[in-house]
Every structure is written in structure tokens, then in C-alpha cells.
Amino acid sequence: MLDHTHAPGLRSFVTSANGHEDFPIQNLPLGVFSTEAGAPRLGVAIGDMVLDLARLSSTGLINRAATGGAALNAFFALGSGPRRMLRATLSDLLAEHSPHQQAVQDCLHPAADCDMHLPAHIGDYTDFYAGIQHAENVGRQFRPDNPLLPNYKYVPIGYHGRASSIVPSGTALHRPNGQRKPATETVPSLGPSRNLDYELELGIWIGPGNALGETIPIANAADHIAGYCLLNDWSARDIQGWEYQPLGPFLAKNFGSSISPWVITPEALAPFRIAQAKRPSGDPAPLPYLWDEADQAEGALSIRLDVLLMTPGLREKGLPPHRLGRSDARHLYWTPAQLVTHHASGGCNLRPGDLFGTGTISGPIETSFGSLLEVTNGGRRPVTLESGETRRFLEDGDEITLIARAEREGAVSIGFGPCQGSILPAR
Incomplete structure (x- = not known):
């Protein structure tokens, strides 16, 4: 509007x-x-x-x-x-x-x-997996012939996280300790994560909620969104690879997530709403409870997303940050309204100030990937920086900055402000 x-x-x-x-x-x-x-x-x-x-x-x-x-x-x-x-x-x-x-x-x-x-007291936090290119890229590393599990295109995948360690931009986080067991070792060991990563996501702030046992129809779901922010859902990939089955991420995620502190309202983003990308031929249509014509026509967002890396070596030599990737919110497989509706479809009561993460937003080409896991192909293809440094994953002293800009011809472009975080040594 x-x-x-x-x-x-x-x-x-x-x-x-x-x-x-x-x-x-x-x-x-x-x-x-x-x-x-x-x-x-x-x-x-x-x-x-x-x-x-x-x-x-x-x-x-x-x-x-x-x-x-x-x-x-x-x-x-x-x-x-x-x-x-x-x-x-x-x-x-x-x-x-x-x-x-x-x-x-x-x-x-x-x-x-x-x-x-933090702009709100976050009661609950849910992280989705709505970036299909990211899901395919990661799945391909473990299941080359079948990167997506059969349910991915039918149901918005997500898991309940924790809210206590979500921090505003500018907060430094310690490298987490946890159990790791790479293929080269016979038993797990406890120690600092060796494969620390970022994840490029949007955060979705919940406005009016719903009563326990009630659902949120897809036609009304957008009215339950209060705004958006940037979200870096830091990930310890080596800890994650050992612990995530059968129940999903735990210590690999709960040491911290960073968000940009300003809430960009749906009204501010109105000029940048776009149609949801048409599903490829052969993909199943969403089930009726997830389908709304108006949401498909204008429920997606066009927001350019950048990931910048500053390292001690770049800083020492006076060099600018290295851009690791440039993606766009249009690459999400599900709309924000679909995430809201699905979350409440079983009767879960959402509350004002709850926070959703979209999941990592990667684009279809290498320069648009939203995590180092993808950029370096699981660490097998290190990034070489102008300082002469290389990165498989993040090192102590590294700083990640997420940037978002919404642009459209005929409209004044707006941004989110930075989502910035740096890595301190493990305690």
C-alpha cells in the first residue's frame, strides 16, 4: 500500500x-x-x-x-x-x-x-530453511544425487532455536567449544570449533499473535508481521556435523546469532514487494493452506544482500573488506506469510516479539552464496584475500558485516543498517 x-x-x-x-x-x-x-x-x-x-x-x-x-x-x-x-x-x-x-x-x-x-524482548526464536539454493548446495555436499529431502518442496522446514543468545549488531562473540569428530579422527574430542561460519538471513518480527490452538490463515498472515531485520545465524559446522542427527542443530547454533537493531516495517518495504518466483516445472504446488493468490502476486521481497569480511590482515594493510557474496531475498522458496501460516498451522501460539529466521539466502551462482560452507565447498576451496590471507572458515579476529538494500526504479532506496559481528577466541 x-x-x-x-x-x-x-x-x-x-x-x-x-x-x-x-x-x-x-x-x-x-x-x-x-x-x-x-x-x-x-x-x-x-x-x-x-x-x-x-x-x-x-x-x-x-x-x-x-x-x-x-x-x-x-x-x-x-x-x-x-x-x-x-x-x-x-x-x-x-x-x-x-x-x-x-x-x-x-x-x-x-x-x-x-x-x-535489541528492539524487543524475544520470547521465541524459530529458524527456517527457506533458501532453496542453500539447501541444494549443502545437500549436494552430502547427497550428490539427491540434495533435497522429499519433504522440502511441500513443507517449510524449520526448527525451534533459543532466544537468549541473540545479540544486536556490534556484539563480539566467542568461538564456541563443542564436540567435534572429523572423518580423520576415530573418537570425538571437546574443543574450539575449527569450522566457524556465518549464515546470511533475514529476520522476521512477529506482531499480533494468535491464541493457543488457533491457526493463522494465509490470507491474514502478512498482518502478523511487524517488520524485518538482518540476521547472521553463526554456525559451527564441525560441531553441527557431529551432533545434528537425529534432532537437528544444538550447540552448533546456540552460542549466538546477530541481528541488525532497526526494525524495517512492512510499510517501508511496500515499494519493494514482488511476485513470488514461479516454481520450476515439476515442483509440487503448495498445499491449499499455504496458497493465497495475493501473497503469490506480491508477498515476496526484492532486497539486495551483501556479506563482507574484514580480517586482521586486511585491516593492518588498510585494505577494504572482502565481499564474500551478494544475494537477494527474492531467492527464498517460501514467502514470509507462508512461514507464519505454517508455524501456526498446528495451533502454536505466536506472540509479539517472536523472531523468525528465513534460513540462509543463497543465489544460483557462486558469487551469490550465503555461507562459507558453500563459498569454499566445505573448506575444500579456500578464499584468497587481497592481503594474502586465505580462509576456509572464519578465524579469530575476523569480522562479518551483512548489508541489505531495497532498490526499485521510481522509488527511494532504503537500507537496514549493518549487521556486524566479530569473533573472539574460545574461552
Whole structure:
């Protein structure tokens, strides 16, 4: 649904927002920030500034009930109507020649002076496996003749993860310890992961939930999505390879996942909605509970996704980060609405602030892979960097940055802000 908040000619009196790579006035993402002198509170990114919604509400220009607290859960629960109203109000307040410019200007903080926090209290976290190219690439390494299991094209595959170790961008994580048993060793040993990897994903924030035992029809599923972020679901591949059967990932995943701290709303992404890619000839049609014509027509997203690697050697020589891959959200096999509907199809109660991961989003060519497991073919084809370093998997001191940009002719492009994390030595 496009409206005046998406107008390409719309400009802000916050001059840094005009032409900003991530946060022009057409974006207005929500988050939780703090300054040196204050507690965490809700804010909105606008250019290189953060608009303090708590302070703004004290002026009477926005609804205090919608913007109080130190987490977005209560606001997520309100659904799309109040979210659209707040967006329209903020767009008018921040626009060039706003009659309230002085009052709003007093509520701005330089983003460089702000610390970002998790935007919501995450009750539950579910990681899907909706990137079909990634699933095929990984499956091919273990089952060359049959990379996808028979259920993949019928059911959105996912598993329940943990929420306690999801961290905001900029948080460093220690290399995990765990049991490893490579083929060259006869018994497992406990120690630091030797094959540490990243995974390029989108995060999906849940808004209004459903009662225990109720389902969410596919036609209504998009109304239960509050927004999106970037997600790096770090993976210890050697630990994963030993432990994942029969029940799936455990310690290989639960040491940490990184997310970008700003919530990009469905309204901000409206210009970048596209039709879901048609399934190849011979693929089964989704079962009726997962099929909705409107969702197929505009339920997918066109978002360019980049993975950048900075190493100690690149940094020491003053070299730029190495781009490991460039993918796009359009490569997901299932739409976000299909993930929501399937998750609730057995009566699971989703709650505001729950977080989904899409699964690794890889494209169809080598330069679009979303993990080192794919880029290096399981470590057998190391990446050579301009610094002279090589990487099979991540080393201590390495830093991964995920970048997302939504672009379309005739629309102002928007970004997500970085999702960044670095690796510390194992404890």
C-alpha cells in the first residue's frame, strides 16, 4: 500500500536523511536506543540521527501509549493500523517545512552518540530453511544425487532455536567449544570449533499473535508481521556435523546469532514487494493452506544482500573488506506469510516479539552464496584475500558485516543498517 510517505520527492529537514544510504525519510525504522544520560527507549532512525519517541511523546505530537517503554513488544501487538498511523505522523513531522520542526529537532540525537539494543524482548526464536539454493548446495555436499529431502518442496522446514543468545549488531562473540569428530579422527574430542561460519538471513518480527490452538490463515498472515531485520545465524559446522542427527542443530547454533537493531516495517518495504518466483516445472504446488493468490502476486521481497569480511590482515594493510557474496531475498522458496501460516498451522501460539529466521539466502551462482560452507565447498576451496590471507572458515579476529538494500526504479532506496559481528577466541 503506497501513500504519501513513499513519495520519491519527499525530503526531510534532517538534511543528512536526504540521499541517506539506509535511512531516508521514506524508511523510518523503529528501534531501541540509549544515550549516556538515559535509559533504553524507543527511537526512529532518520539520516544520521535518532528521533527520541519518548521525548517526542511528551510534546503531545504523538501518542504516548504507542511509544512508551524500553521494548517494541507492546507496539508490535497493536498491529498494522497504529503502525501506519505513527509512520504517517512521523513522516509529516520530519518533512521539510514541517510546522513543528523546532519541537522535533529538540528530540533528535546524533546516531554516533547512541547505543543500540535489541528492539524487543524475544520470547521465541524459530529458524527456517527457506533458501532453496542453500539447501541444494549443502545437500549436494552430502547427497550428490539427491540434495533435497522429499519433504522440502511441500513443507517449510524449520526448527525451534533459543532466544537468549541473540545479540544486536556490534556484539563480539566467542568461538564456541563443542564436540567435534572429523572423518580423520576415530573418537570425538571437546574443543574450539575449527569450522566457524556465518549464515546470511533475514529476520522476521512477529506482531499480533494468535491464541493457543488457533491457526493463522494465509490470507491474514502478512498482518502478523511487524517488520524485518538482518540476521547472521553463526554456525559451527564441525560441531553441527557431529551432533545434528537425529534432532537437528544444538550447540552448533546456540552460542549466538546477530541481528541488525532497526526494525524495517512492512510499510517501508511496500515499494519493494514482488511476485513470488514461479516454481520450476515439476515442483509440487503448495498445499491449499499455504496458497493465497495475493501473497503469490506480491508477498515476496526484492532486497539486495551483501556479506563482507574484514580480517586482521586486511585491516593492518588498510585494505577494504572482502565481499564474500551478494544475494537477494527474492531467492527464498517460501514467502514470509507462508512461514507464519505454517508455524501456526498446528495451533502454536505466536506472540509479539517472536523472531523468525528465513534460513540462509543463497543465489544460483557462486558469487551469490550465503555461507562459507558453500563459498569454499566445505573448506575444500579456500578464499584468497587481497592481503594474502586465505580462509576456509572464519578465524579469530575476523569480522562479518551483512548489508541489505531495497532498490526499485521510481522509488527511494532504503537500507537496514549493518549487521556486524566479530569473533573472539574460545574461552
